[in-house]
Amino acid sequence: MAQRLTLRRRLSYNTNSNRRKIVKTPGGKLVYHYKKKLGSLPKCGDCKQKLQGITPSRPMERTRMPKRLKTVTRTYGGSRCHKCVRERIIRAFLIEEQKIVMKVLKAQGATKKAA
DSSP states (O other), rough: OOOOOOOOOOOSOOOOOOOOOEEOOTTTOOEEEEEEOOOOOBBTTTTBBTTTTTTOOOOOHHHHHHHHHHSSTTTTTTTTTHHHHHHHHHHHHHHHHHHHHHHHHHHHHHHHHOO
């Protein structure tokens, strides 16, 4: 006949935070071991893609982790993916170029009016 198991905590419902695993102790008894929730990977704020190079972890676990495991050494590292960062840089560069072109055209128009 199977051995009966008693819960070690007060929560008796089969919830996500109350997952357990049956383990046999060296004394031959069966006991419950409570499983921890799995950590999730952070996602890019723009395209919602999972970020690479970052360790999946729970929020409290993250506070004890070193910085190198939580970020990537790049602009927007740990917040945006590499594709979105590249897009932002290119967009900013093109906007600045556009401003310069507009300034040059304005100057050419002013010289034509003066001449």
